[in-house]
Amino acid sequence: xxxxxxxxxxxxxxxxxxxxxxxxxxxxxxxxxxxxxxxxxxxxxxxxxxxxxxxxxxxxxxxxxxxxxxxxxxxxxxxxxxxxxxxxxxxxxxxxxxxxxxxxxxxxxxxxxxxxxxxxxxxxxxxxxxxxxxxxxxxxxxxxxxxxxxxxxxxxxxxxxxxxxxxxxxxxxxxxxxxxxxxxxxxxxxxxxxxxxxxxxxxxxxxxxxxxxxxxxxxxxxxxxxxxxxxxxxxxxxxxxxxxxxxxxxxxxxxxxxxxxxxxxxxxxxxxxxxxxxxxxxxxxxxxxxxxxxxxxxxxxxxxxxxxxxxxxxxxxxxxxxxxxxxxxxxxxxxxxxxxxxxxxxxxxxxxxxxxxxxxxxxxxxxxxxxxxx
Amino acid sequence: xxxxxxxxxxxxxxxxxxxxxxxxxxxxxxxxxxxxxxxxxxxxxxxxxxxxxxxxxxxxxxxxxxxxxxxxxxxxxxxxxxxxxxxxxxxxxxxxxxxxxxxxxxxxxxxxxxxxxxxxxxxxxxxxxxxxxxxxxxxxxxxxxxxxxxxxxxxxxxxxxxxxxxxxxxxxxxxxxxxxxxxxxxxxxxxxxxxxxxxxxxxxxxxxxxxxxxxxxxxxxxxxxxxxxxxxxxxxxxxxxxxxxxxxxxxxxxxxxxx
Amino acid sequence: xxxxxxxxxxxxxxxxxxxxxxxxxxxxxxxxxxxxxxxxxxxxxxxxxxxxxxxxxxxxxxxxxxxxxxxxxxxxxxxxxxxxxxxxxxxxxxxxxxxxxxxxxxxxxxxxxxxxxxxxxxxxxxxxxxxxxxxxxxxxxxxxxxxxxxxxxxxxxxxxxxxxxxxxxxxxxxxxxxxxxxxxxxxxxxxxxxxxxxxxxxxxxxxxxxxxxxxxxxxxxx
Numbered sequence: 145x146x147x148x149x150x151x152x153x154x155x156x157x158x159x160x161x162x163x164x165x166x167x168x169x170x171x172x173x174x175x176x177x178x179x180x181x182x183x184x185x186x187x188x189x190x191x192x193x194x195x196x197x198x199x200x201x202x203x204x205x206x207x208x209x210x211x212x213x214x215x216x217x218x219x220x221x222x223x224x225x226x227x228x229x230x231x232x233x234x235x236x237x238x239x240x241x242x243x244x245x246x247x248x249x250x251x252x253x254x255x256x257x258x259x260x261x262x263x264x265x266x267x268x269x270x271x272x273x274x275x276x277x278x279x280x281x282x283x284x285x286x287x288x289x290x291x292x293x294x295x296x297x298x299x300x301x302x303x304x305x306x307x308x309x310x311x312x313x314x315x316x317x318x319x320x321x322x323x324x325x326x327x328x329x330x331x332x333x334x335x336x337x338x339x340x341x342x343x344x345x346x347x348x349x350x351x352x353x354x355x356x357x358x359x360x361x362x363x364x365x366x367x368x369x370x371x372x373x374x375x376x377x378x379x380x381x382x383x384x385x386x387x388x389x390x391x392x393x394x395x396x397x398x399x400x401x402x403x404x405x406x407x408x409x410x411x412x413x414x415x416x417x418x419x420x421x422x423x424x425x426x427x428x429x430x431x432x433x434x435x436x437x438x439x440x441x442x443x444x445x446x447x448x449x450x451x452x453x454x455x456x457x458x459x460x461x462x463x464x465x466x467x468x469x470x471x472x473x474x475x476x477x478x479x480x481x482x483x484x485x486x487x488x489x490x491x492x493x494x495x496x497x498x499x500x501x502x503x504x505x506x507x508x509x510x511x512x513x514x515x516x517x518x
Numbered sequence: 519x520x521x522x523x524x525x526x527x528x529x530x531x532x533x534x535x536x537x538x539x540x541x542x543x544x545x546x547x548x549x550x551x552x553x554x555x556x557x558x559x560x561x562x563x564x565x566x567x568x569x570x571x572x573x574x575x576x577x578x579x580x581x582x583x584x585x586x587x588x589x590x591x592x593x594x595x596x597x598x599x600x601x602x603x604x605x606x607x608x609x610x611x612x613x614x615x616x617x618x619x620x621x622x623x624x625x626x627x628x629x630x631x632x633x634x635x636x637x638x639x640x641x642x643x644x645x646x647x648x649x650x651x652x653x654x655x656x657x658x659x660x661x662x663x664x665x666x667x668x669x670x671x672x673x674x675x676x677x678x679x680x681x682x683x684x685x686x687x688x689x690x691x692x693x694x695x696x697x698x699x700x701x702x703x704x705x706x707x708x709x710x711x712x713x714x715x716x717x718x719x720x721x722x723x724x725x726x727x728x729x730x731x732x733x734x735x736x737x738x739x740x741x742x743x744x745x746x747x748x749x750x751x752x753x754x755x756x757x758x759x760x761x762x763x764x765x766x767x768x769x770x771x772x773x774x775x776x777x
Numbered sequence: 778x779x780x781x782x783x784x785x786x787x788x789x790x791x792x793x794x795x796x797x798x799x800x801x802x803x804x805x806x807x808x809x810x811x812x813x814x815x816x817x818x819x820x821x822x823x824x825x826x827x828x829x830x831x832x833x834x835x836x837x838x839x840x841x842x843x844x845x846x847x848x849x850x851x852x853x854x855x856x857x858x859x860x861x862x863x864x865x866x867x868x869x870x871x872x873x874x875x876x877x878x879x880x881x882x883x884x885x886x887x888x889x890x891x892x893x894x895x896x897x898x899x900x901x902x903x904x905x906x907x908x909x910x911x912x913x914x915x916x917x918x919x920x921x922x923x924x925x926x927x928x929x930x931x932x933x934x935x936x937x938x939x940x941x942x943x944x945x946x947x948x949x950x951x952x953x954x955x956x957x958x959x960x961x962x963x964x965x966x967x968x969x970x971x972x973x974x975x976x977x978x979x980x981x982x983x984x985x986x987x988x989x990x991x992x993x994x995x996x997x998x999x
Contacts, residue, residue, distance in 0.1 A: 194896050220899035233897035237915050246911070247901040296902060549946050558962060576947045579959070592853070593862045593944050622977035696962040703964060721964045 146204050150332045151302045152191060155199040160186050161356040162197060168300070168332035169347075170205075175347035175364070176336045179379065183356040184336040185230075188302050191334065192227045193220035200493040204332075205299045226293030228303045232285045240264070240288050241273035247295035263291040268321070283314040290325075301333040307342065319345060340381055344368075352379055374424040374512050382477035385426045385514060390417050399503060405475060409447045411506035422511040429480045431505020435498035437489045447501035450479070453501075456493045458483060463491060469497060542692055548610035548753040549576045549594050551585040553601035555625060555661075555668055555695035556741065558720070559772035560599070560777035563765045564756075571759075573752050581694035583665020589614055589746065596746055596753035599760075601625060601695070603740040610744070619744025622760050623774035626714035628735065630728045632705040639709075639729040643679045646709065650681070653689055659707035661698045662691040668698070672711040672737040674758065678735055703724070714773040733775070778971050781948055782956035789864070789952060790932040793871040797879040798926055800872070802921065805883030806913070810892075822883075826874045831937025838942050841857055858928065862944040867952075869936045875928045882927070886920020887913065923987050930983040967991035 148170035156162040164187055168174040189195040191202060193209065196217060204225075209218045211271040235243050244260040253260065264270055267287040277285055286306055293301060301430045307315045313356065323346065324332060337343055343350050344364040351361040359376050360367055371377040377385050388402040388409070398413040417423050435445070454476060455466035463486035466476045479499065481491075491497065554735045557579055558591050564575050578585070589595055589609060591763055598605050598615070599622075606619040629639045629646070638645025639652075649655040660676075661669035669691070676682040690706075694700035695713040702710025703726050717728040745757050759765060783958045808820065826834065842849040842860040852859045860866040890913060898908040914921070943950030945959065953972060962971040 192896075192900060194899070219904075220896065221902050221904050225900055225972045227900045229897060229899070231891075231893060233891065233893035235894060235898070235912060246898065246903065249902070250927075292897075296900070436921065547948070549949070554962065576949070578944060578945045578947070578951075579962075588862065588944050590845075591839060591861060592849070592859060594946070594949075694962070700962055700964060717841060 146201075148330070148332075149202070150191070150204040150334075152187075152203075153201050154187065154190055154197045156197050156356075162186065162190075163357040164214045164353070165358060166334075166351055166361070168334055170327075170330050170332050172348045173326055173333040173335060173346060174352040174361075176334060177338065177350050177379075178341045178353035180339060181355075182353045184338075184353050185304055186356075187353065188227070188304050188334065188336050191300065192225045192302060193218060193223050207299070214298060214422075224296055224299045225394065226296050226298030227291050228286070228301075228306045230308060232277075232289040232309075234285055234288055234292075236277055237273050239276060240269070240280070242275070242480045243288055244292045244295050247292050260291075260295065263295055264288075265293045266294075266325070280312040281314075283318060286310065286318060289347055294329075299331055301329065301331055303333070303335055305338070307337075307339075312318075318357045332517045340364075352376055354379060369428060370507055371426070371509065372425075373509050374514060377424075377426045377509065382426050382428065384428070385424060386475070387424050387511065387514060388421060390419055390421050390423055390508075392419060400508070402506075402508075409451075409501060409506065410503045410510060412504045417508055417510075422509055424509045424514065426507050426509070427477075427501055427505045429478060430478065431483045431502040432479045433487065433500040433502065434479070434481055434485065435500065437497070445500040446503050447506075448498060449477075449501065450496065450498050453491060453493055453495045453497060456491065458486075465491065467497065497509035537706060544752065545601045547574050547576050548596040548750055548756075549578060550597045550599065550753070550756070551587075551589065551593065552577050552579055552599040553582045553596040553667070553695065553741075553759070554579040554697075555601055555715055555774055556599055556623075556627065556694060557716070558718075559715055559769050559774065562768045562772075563760065566758050566764060566768070567756055571755065573755070575752070575756060581661065581666040584694070586739075587665075594748075596749040597757055598744050598746055600667070600742050600744070601739060602670070603742045605667075606742045606744045609746075614663060614746060616745045616747065616749060618621075619742045620757075620761065621740045621777050622743050622765075623741040624733070624777060625668065625671075625739030626773060626775060627668065627675065627711060627731045627739075628714040628717040628728045628773075629731060630699060630702045630717045630726055631698060631709045631713050632703060633725055633727055634651075634705070635708055635727075637709055641729065641732055643675070643681060646685075647679075649708075650684055650688070655708060657690050657701075657707040658685060658688050659692050659698045659701035659710040659712070660689045661712070662693060662694045664691075666694050667739055668695040671739055674736040675711060677730060678764075709721050718773045730773075740746060740777075778975070779953065779956040779960070779968065782951050782953040783862075783949065783972075785951065786933050786953040788905040789867055789871060790929045791930045792868050793875060794925055794928060796868070796872050797875055797924065798921075800876075801879035801883045801924055802914075805880045805924075806887045806909075807867045808880070809884045809887035809949055824877050831874065831935070832941060834874060835938045835941030838866070842866065842942075850908065860941045862946065862950065864949055866942055867950055871932050871935060872943055874935065874938060875931055878927045879924050882920045883917065886917035889920075890916050896927060919990050923990055926983055926987050926990075930980055933979070944996070 150168050152164065152166045154162045154164040158358050160183060162183060176187060178184050182289045190200065199212045200210045208216050209223050210216060235246065236513050241260050244263055245256045248256050248259055261273065264273060267290055269284060269287050272284065280288065307318055310318065335346060347364060350364050350367055352359045352367060354375065360372050368380045371380055371387060374385055374425055386404060388404040391401040391403050391413055393400050393413065395413065399410045400414050402409050402411060411425065449469050450468045451467035453465050455469045457464040462480045463483050467479065468476050535688055538605035550594065560577060564577065568574060582602060582605045585598060586605045586609060603621065604613065608730055609615050610618050631637045631639060645738060660672035663673045673682065676685055690701060692701055696716060698710050699712040699716040701707040702712060704723050714730055717726065743757055745754060770776055828939050839861060842852065843849055844853045849859045860869045895908055895912060898912045901913065934954055935952065939950060939952050939955055943955065945951055945955055954975065957969050957972045960972065
């Protein structure tokens with residue numbers, strides 16, 4: 145059975161702690177996400193062979209690129225790896241065409257030129273063959289970098305925060321181009337980014353990296369909705385993170401009852417947490433319903449709460465609210481609603497509203513101390 | 519590692535270069551070490567030698583002491599013309615020479631001053647004494663007694679005339695006899711106690727005034743020629759040429775007394 | 778003008794360059810890219826000739842290569858010659874004395890190449906020697922040329938060391954700087970003046986060229 149994916153394990157205590165296990169299938173785009181200093185670039189460099197981790201195995205399309213036990217380590221130029229650097233690292237003394245041709249220098253001249261021109265076309269840069277990198281915009285440089293890495297016919301494509309150096313408009317354009325481009329690529333792709341939205345947009349799966357350790361992998365939506373720990377929830381920028389106490393499990397009704405600051409709330413059945421165990425829980429904004437103003441309240445609403453809007457911000461078609469829940473003076477819940485909903489309900493600062501927390505959206509995690517809660 | 523490999527290659531080529539160099543220097547031109555005071559006389563003798571025999575010489579001038587040191591350290595000289603006999607004896611005792619050498623001339627000293635200076639030059643150095651006492655004397659140049667025989671002789675003269683201690687603060691020690699002469703002739707030093715032969719140099723005519731010092735005032739400056747261990751035929755030929763009539767005539771014209 | 782002395786000086790400069798070019802590139806590159814234990818000590822040693830009086834270096838060379846003992850004796854026994862009082866000796870002394878002038882500009886030039894560019898070259902499939910040839914040298918060339926020009930000019934003007942270990946032998950160790958000294962001592966001011974002025978002109982040209990070169994490379998790197 146031929147395996148055209150890449151399999152990576154890195155274990156190291158010092159100088160940079162690493163505890164990583166990653167697999168990426170061919171054609172799959174995996175985003176390596178984490179805050180600065182989490183080690184994402186180190187992992188990428190290790191895959192490329194620019195960094196030699198102490199205990200590592202890197203297997204790509206059935207080629208052993210590194211095996212610490214067998215003392216195998218292939219240098220970067222011996223691996224067919226495509227790496228797009230954060231600052232593109234184009235050769236300043238060569239034209240665009242020459243830059244790309246460096247990756248295919250083993251071919252005869254005519255073929256080199258044809259292939260390089262084709263790649264340029266693929267990244268929508270025809271006509272720019274003779275330009276020098278310093279005369280290109282950021283977006284154009286990035287495309288040349290991508291073309292150059294693809295010229296190598298790499299067995300894995302690595303992208304190190306390739307969009308961080310361009311402005312937002314260019315970035316959106318480049319996202320679209322990447323999404324189109326990847327359809328024609330049949331290799332594993334690993335993208336390093338600290339931008340969660342970017343990873344949600346582009347990646348099939350994400351791997352969350354924190355202080356050198358992979359905490360969780362999965363699709364972006366899944367990891368956001370089902371983080372294994374409060375730390376992960378934080379890293380995924382989940383705003384609504386609280387602690388509670390498990391009161392009871394109701395298997396028949398598939399519910400778990402929690403006491404949260406004196407209120408009883410119902411979550412879906414999550415029996416792995418024991419009764420009287422303290423837990424952390426989170427809920428995404430998408431699972432919080434706004435009670436329509438002026439409509440009589442229904443008794444059946446799940447986990448109804450009353451509150452007052454303490455923060456109100458509008459941006460890109462959404463209204464971002466922070467609601468201070470009554471009787472719980474130092475707890476706020478964040479919700480985002482489409483702008484037209486906010487308008488329809490005449491929402492604004494200091495307005496009183498009612499919300500419901502959908503129990504299927506209440507996700508429990510092992511207890512840990514949270515900064516915002518006493 | 520790449521660096522050490524290249525360094526090894528470089529060291530090898532360096533030594534190869536050294537091996538080749540004796541071969542590269544095809545027509546071996548002998549090198550002669552000569553005390554700088556004999557410069558002008560020797561140039562003339564060397565030219566005459568070339569005219570008669572067609573052979574060339576390379577001459578390296580410095581102070582006798584300096585040249586002695588260089589010979590001790592393996593300098594490639596074949597013939598040494600020293601400004602005194604002691605350095606030659608030293609080398610002979612160190613087995614650097616074929617024999618004890620031969621005195622071929624006796625050197626003399628002169629007081630030399632720039633043509634514009636008002637200094638009185640006299641054999642007893644009274645003019646010098648006066649200038650020093652009246653505060654007019656600023657600098658006097660002699661060759662360094664540490665390694666130049668003409669400097670040793672100059673010091674002898676000054677000591678005999680009881681001038682050494684008073685003159686000391688005004689003394690400039692030149693590296694060799696030629697430099698002492700250059701200091702005095704250019705006016706950098708008001709006066710110099712220098713080699714007579716150099717004072718006679720044609721290039722200095724009309725630029726300087728000088729006075730020959732009686733040789734009673736110093737130990738004889740025995741200009742000694744000696745063949746060194748690696749002396750070749752040309753060097754030996756020149757050694758004998760130095761002692762012949764024509765050379766003696768040249769030496770005499772340049773102010774040397776003949777033995 | 779003493780053409781023989783000038784030719785000797787030029788020959789000495791070129792031969793020194795021949796050695797210093799690879800040494801400078803390799804050492805400069807190594808120091809630019811690597812951190813290692815003892816690096817500051819090495820850099821101090823390599824910078825010594827900048828502040829060391831030439832006579833100190835001359836002294837140590839004389840002691841080391843004196844044919845009566847030690848290294849000098851071994852050289853004489855093995856190769857029949859040593860490294861003082863001859864052209865090879867001057868080359869050797871010149872290489873040591875010019876090390877900082879060769880290494881420092883080259884080190885700076887190599888250090889100025891962003892590491893990512895070299896890494897990108899490796900990821901393009903270039904093995905290290907090819908990266909050096911196609912990427913690093915073209916990007917560092919102005920620093921290398923500067924270094925070579927400075928070394929050439931510096932060698933041309935060497936005096937103290939040549940005086941101490943050379944022996945003032947015409948056609949062998951009588952460089953033009955020594956020749957000027959010699960002419961002065963022969964009261965031949967005319968010749969001394971001509972040679973001195975020529976060297977002055979040459980030095981000015983050298984410095985101007987080096988400045989022009991570094992200004993030019995700054996522009997292309999923008």
